[in-house]
Amino acid sequence: MxxxxxxxxxxxxxxxxxxxxxxxxxxxxxxxxxxxxxxxxxxxxxxxxxxxxxxxxxxxxxxxxxxxxxxxxxxxxxxxxxxxxxxxxxxxxxxxxxxxxxxxxxxxxxxxxxxxxxxxxPLVTLTGEQLVTRGTAIQKGQTILISGAVGSVGRSAVWTAKKAGATVIAGVKKRQLKEAQELGADEVIALDDTSAMEKLGFVDAVADTVGGKTAEMLLGKVKQGGVFGSVLGPPANAKMHPTVQVTPVMAVPDAATLRALAEDVAAKRFVxxxxxxxxxxxxxxxxxxxxxxxxxxxxxxx
Structure with a gap:
């Protein structure tokens, strides 16, 4: 071959x-x-x-x-x-x-x-799904912020969190705000808008696909006892937030979940x-x- x-x-x-x-x-x-x-x-x-x-x-x-x-x-x-x-x-x-x-x-x-x-x-949808279900274990009625929400992993995470009944905040760059409006999130926020981030209250969980300084900033937005799930490892300032559980996520095969996500894409529930x-x-x-x-x-x- x-x-x-x-x-x-x-x-x-x-x-x-x-x-x-x-x-x-x-x-x-x-x-x-x-x-x-x-x-x-x-x-x-x-x-x-x-x-x-x-x-x-x-x-x-x-x-x-x-x-x-x-x-x-x-x-x-x-x-x-x-x-x-x-x-x-x-x-x-x-x-x-x-x-x-x-x-x-x-x-x-x-x-x-x-x-x-x-x-x-396969990789992006399972990563996004597992970032939410395993990384943050978000529950119905809780609020989760998903960074990099217009990326492929982010889109999968937004869809998974919405299916779980969570209130979803899609975190993107200013130039992506219009595109992010189509994701079906409850709220969209520009992570590179300082004034918008200052107004953001505490959330139950963050599902991070961005890393770096953005992740460090978002870790400070998780309430005490909350969870920070990341596909990029712990933020550099993780030790400064001992009351937040930081959970790294790396996708593993899951045929049943992959089939369900593929069915959702086929039905155009998310893209x-x-x-x-x-x-x-x-x-x-x-x-x-x-x-x-x-x-x-x-x-x-x-």
Missing amino acids: KAVVLHEYGGPEVLKYEDVADPVAGEGELLVRLSATSVNPIDYKMRSGVAKDHFPVTFPGILGRDIAGVVREVGPGVEGFEPGDKVIALGKRSYAELVVVKAQDAAKVPDGLDVVEAAAL IPIDRMVPLNEAGAGQAAAEKGGIGKVLLLA
Whole structure:
């Protein structure tokens, strides 16, 4: 098969489109012919070496977490799937024409959702959902502020919090206020507007997708006994707020939840914007575009 292979850390140009051996489905696994995968920040952070302390690459390596495609083979012991099924999953090594994934981690693509467009969903939707449900454990009637709300993870978090019955404040930049009005949050606030932030009262929880100085500021807006969930680790000033529980979140596979989120997207209850689709052999260009930021998902078509 063809795959995008990483032989060394570096810029987008180090991603090489090469022939590699076909993977084989083992016990409890599916072999999937990929329709598409997508570019996530962890991909280019691993490629560059920025994330090597926590996510080192064993060279030669294949990046990619999002799987969307058609089952080619079913491994021993697998039930509920058969060749020809369209599936999505959070897995690994998805910058390739063929990928193996645990059957328990895969969900069938719901009717009404294009399998290619479904590639945008696994990592960002599960991260946003788990940031809210596991990171903040928000309850009905509580108030949660979600930073970076117009991003893909943020959008998923807003939708999850609304489904939980929480009062949701979408935190964005001033220039994103109009776009954020379409998210369905109860309130929208500009995190880079000093006067607006000074007027903001205490909240039960913050779901942070931004980090840095913004996260440090928002930690001070969580009431005593509240929770600060983050996909970027604890804010630098976490020790100054000992009464706030800080919970780091890293997405894990959850097929049932992924299926439910995919059904919500298929029903247009919330949207994960797709900016562009590029061939898998142009993964470097796709990563370069995504790394600049400010755009929707970049899909890689296998």
